[in-house]
Amino acid sequence: MNRPLLSICIPTYQRVALLKELLESLLPVNELTFAVELVVSDNASTDGTAELLERYQARLPLRVLRQRSNVGIAANTIAAFRGARGTYTLYLADDDRLDLAALERCMGHLVDKPEVVCLQVPWVLWDAASDSEMHPFYRLDETVLFAPEQGLDCINFVLGSSVFPEVAIYRTEVLARILLYPRGVYVGFVMLLRALRYGSVCFSPDSYYRSLVRSQGGLAGGTEGQEGHRQAVSYFDRYRGALEVALLSALQNLAPLPLPSDLRAQADRMINDFVVMRMRLAVGLCISARRFGAAHELQQRSLLWRGDVTAAEVQEWERQLIGLVGVEAAVEVLDSLPDKRGLVLCGFTDPDGVLPAFEALEANCEVEVRDEATALRAADRREYVYLVERAESRQRLLESGLPPGHVMEFQALIAPFRILPRSFSQ
Numbered sequence: 001m002n003r004p005l006l007s008i009c010i011p012t013y014q015r016v017a018l019l020k021e022l023l024e025s026l027l028p029v030n031e032l033t034f035a036v037e038l039v040v041s042d043n044a045s046t047d048g049t050a051e052l053l054e055r056y057q058a059r060l061p062l063r064v065l066r067q068r069s070n071v072g073i074a075a076n077t078i079a080a081f082r083g084a085r086g087t088y089t090l091y092l093a094d095d096d097r098l099d100l101a102a103l104e105r106c107m108g109h110l111v112d113k114p115e116v117v118c119l120q121v122p123w124v125l126w127d128a129a130s131d132s133e134m135h136p137f138y139r140l141d142e143t144v145l146f147a148p149e150q151g152l153d154c155i156n157f158v159l160g161s162s163v164f165p166e167v168a169i170y171r172t173e174v175l176a177r178i179l180l181y182p183r184g185v186y187v188g189f190v191m192l193l194r195a196l197r198y199g200s201v202c203f204s205p206d207s208y209y210r211s212l213v214r215s216q217g218g219l220a221g222g223t224e225g226q227e228g229h230r231q232a233v234s235y236f237d238r239y240r241g242a243l244e245v246a247l248l249s250a251l252q253n254l255a256p257l258p259l260p261s262d263l264r265a266q267a268d269r270m271i272n273d274f275v276v277m278r279m280r281l282a283v284g285l286c287i288s289a290r291r292f293g294a295a296h297e298l299q300q301r302s303l304l305w306r307g308d309v310t311a312a313e314v315q316e317w318e319r320q321l322i323g324l325v326g327v328e329a330a331v332e333v334l335d336s337l338p339d340k341r342g343l344v345l346c347g348f349t350d351p352d353g354v355l356p357a358f359e360a361l362e363a364n365c366e367v368e369v370r371d372e373a374t375a376l377r378a379a380d381r382r383e384y385v386y387l388v389e390r391a392e393s394r395q396r397l398l399e400s401g402l403p404p405g406h407v408m409e410f411q412a413l414i415a416p417f418r419i420l421p422r423s424f425s426q
Contacts, residue, residue, distance in 0.1 A: 002035060003035075003085060003086065003087065004034075004035040004036055004037040004061070004085060004086040004087075005034040005035050005036070005086055005087050005088060005107065005111075006034065006035075006036050006037075006086045006087070006088050006089070006090065006107060006169075007036075007037050007038075007039050007083075007084035007085060007086035007088070007089045007090075007172065008026075008029075008036060008037070008038050008039065008090055008092050008098070009039045009041070009077070009080035009081050009083075009084055009089060009090065009091050009092065010022070010038060010039065010040045010041070010080065010092050010093075010094055011040075011041045011043065011073070011076045011077040011079075011080050011093075011094070012040060012041070012042055012043065012045065012049060012094040013042070013043035013044070013045050013049075013070065013073075013076065014045045014046070014047050014049070015045075015047075015049075015094050015095065016045070016047045016048045016049045016052050018094055018095045019040075019049060019052060019053075019094045020052055022092075022094055022095070022096070022097070023038075023052075023056050023059075023060060025097055025098075026038065026060060026098070027059060027060065028100055029060065029061070029100065030060070030061070032100065032103075032104060033104065034104075034107055035061075035086075036061055036086070037061045037062075037063055037084075037085060037086055038060055038061060038062045038063070039063050039065065039080050039083050039084055039085075040053060040062065040063070040064050040065070040080070041065040041066075041067070041076050041077070041079045041080035041083065042064060042065065042066045042067065043067050043070050043071060043072075043073075043076040044066070044067045044068065044069050044070045044071075050064075050066065063083070063085075065079055065080065065083050067079070074181055075181070077091070078179055078181065081175060081176075081179055082176065082179070084172050084175075085172075086172055087171065087172060088107070088110060088169050088170065088171055088172060089169070089170050089171075089172045089175050090167075090168070090169045090170070091167075092209075093211075095212055096209065096210060096211050096212050097126065097209075097210040097212060098208055098209065098210070099124075099207065099208045099209070099210060100208075102206050102207060102208040103208035105206055105208075106119055106121065106169060106204060106206060106208055107169070109143075109202070109204065109206075110169065113145075113200070113202070115199050115200045116145070116171075116199060116200045116201070116202045117170065117171040117174040117195050117198050117199030117200065117201070118168055118169070118170050118171070118174070118192065118195040118196075118199075118201045118202070119168060119169045119201075119202045119204060120163070120165050120167070120168045120192070120201065120202065120203045120204070121167055121168070121203075121204050121205070121206060121207045121208060121209065122136040122137055122138045122139060122140060122163075122164075122167070122205065122207045123136070123137050123166070123167040123207055123209040123210070123211050124136050124137070124207050124209065124210050124211065125137060125211050125213055125288075126210035126211060126212050126213065127213055128212045128213060133210075134213060134288075136207060137164060137211070137281070138161070138162050138163055138164050139205070140161065140163070140203055140204070140205035141205065142205065143202065143203065143204050143205065143206075144157060144202070144203045145200055145201070145202050145203075146196065146200060146201050146202075147200050148196050148197060148198070148199065148200065150196075151193055151196055151249065151250035151252075152250045152251065152254060154192070154193070154196060154201060154250070155193070155243075155246060155247060155250050156270075157203070158189070158192070159243075159270045159271075159273070159274045162274070162277050163203060164188070164278075165188045165189060165191075165192040166188045167207075167209045168192075170195065171198075171199070174195055174198045174199065175195075177194075177198065178191050178194035178195055178198075179191075184238065184241050185238050185241035185242040185244075185245055186235050186238040186239050186241070186242040187242065188242065189239070189242035189243055189245070189246045190242050190245050190246055190249075192246070193246045193249045193250060194249070213288060213289075234282075236275050236278060236279065239274070239275055239278055240271055240275055243270075243271045243274065244267075244271065247267055247271075251263075272305060276302050276305050276306060279298045279301055279302040280298075280302050282298050283295045283298045283299050283302070286298065290360065290361055290362060291328075292321060292324040292325045292328050292361070293325050293328050293329065293332075293417075295321065296321055296322075296325045296417055299317060299321075300419065303419065309424070309426075310424065310426055311424040311426075314419050314420060314424075315420065317419070318418065318419060318420055322414050322417060322418065323354070323357055323414070324357050324360060324361070325414065325417050326357075326410060326413045326414035326417070327354065327357035327358060327361060327363075327387075328361055329413055329414075329417075330343060330385070330387045330408055330413060331343070331358070331361060331363045331365060333385055333405075333408065334365055334385045335365075337385060337406070339383075340383060340384055340385050340406075341366060341380070341383045341384055342365055342366025342367060342368060342384055342385075343365060343366070343367050343368070343384065343385050343386070343387060344367075344368050344369075344370050344375060344384045344385070344386050344387070345367065345368070345369045345370070345387055346370050346371070346372055346375045346386050346387065346388045346389075346393060346397070347371060347372040347375075347388050347389050347390060347393040348369070348388075348389045349389065351369045354387075354410075355367065355369075368384070372388075372393050372396065372397075375397065376396065376397065376400055381397075381400070381402065382401075382402065384406075385406050385407075385408070386402065386406065386407045386408065387408050387410055387413070388407065388408070388409050388410065389409075389410055390409070391409050391411075391412070393409075394407050394408075394409045
């Protein structure tokens with residue numbers, strides 16, 4: 001059996017519908033100008049995944065690995081990599097897509113430059129509803145190449161250009177040597193520097209990877225369920241840890257331990273700037289996923305460390321987001337009380353100014369508008385949670401016998417989230 005040029009490794013678990021869509025999208029791999037294999041590692045799914053894969057065996061160059069029991073995301077992904085037979089290997093999530101034309105160009109580049117053992121590319125956020133590009137996760141203007149002796153230059157490039165080394169094609173023999181189980185660090189940075197020991201690393205702007213954003217159905221159907229999204233909005237300490245390990249490796253033959261104080265300070269600034277940049281990108285991801293409270297937390301964290309914060313920026317942020325954060329908090333209160341039928345907007349002068357926030361959240365709950373008098377005399381008033389505009393309205397509802405935790409004043413609800421008022425130096 002001839003060895004394929006490329007192994008496309010797909011870990012999966014309990015996502016038979018998404019996997020079917022992916023396999024359908026991959027049928028054109030049979031028409032590529034080079035040999036490909038698809039390596040699917042099934043993490044002991046029980047939802048019909050095995051039967052689905054069996055049906056596609058005749059239609060795709062497919063090899064299936066099946067775990068006896070669920071071994072976790074990392075181990076299942078590594079099992080797919082270690083099962084690769086191709087000269088090169090890439091990762092593909094079971095809910096994402098490949099741009100096969102771009103992939104063909106990237107493979108041509110690798111064949112022409114055999115000294116390259118790792119080809120890194122940006123990935124494109126792709127709107128599944130409209131089947132259109134949203135924006136790349138990071139941008140490159142040109143192809144950049146680093147030789148094994150340029151480890152520190154490579155790190156400086158990654159940090160200075162806001163590169164996120166996640167989507168890549170590795171020479172399989174090298175990948176087998178550098179694979180590691182993630183413990184306390186994000187493996188992308190560490191694997192990049194380890195690969196550089198065995199050959200050149202190339203960064204190309206020609207992206208073959210589409211990371212699908214599924215906005216239909218709100219949070220449950222959106223990017224919230226995607227592992228890459230979860231990591232991008234929460235792995236900041238792991239990013240820092242990975243960069244610390246990578247920098248130590250890059251400085252192995254350049255600086256003694258302990259590092260000189262000026263070099264430590266420089267490294268700390270570089271790493272901190274990168275982590276803050278990742279937080280700012282994560283803010284956008286959270287907003288796309290309608291996780292406004294999470295976006296606000298990340299914004300607050302980044303403001304503490306940035307040196308370019310302006311009053312106008314913070315004022316505009318609060319104008320656009322603080323109301324959404326408050327409404328999301330109210331919906332979370334409702335969700336924590338399963339015996340309640342819904343949420344009542346009570347006594348608002350302009351309820352139409354608040355209702356769009358529930359639509360933006362795609363909140364799956366009943367929302368009613370009642371004036372205060374109607375709310376107070378309603379026989380079913382104990383079956384609802386209340387969001388009121390004024391403190392005196394809340395007090396009267398409490399006097400009617402409603403528990404304090406079931407009646408929220410809007411301004412009091414958003415007060416803990418406010419960044420303003422405060423002074424600014426610019």
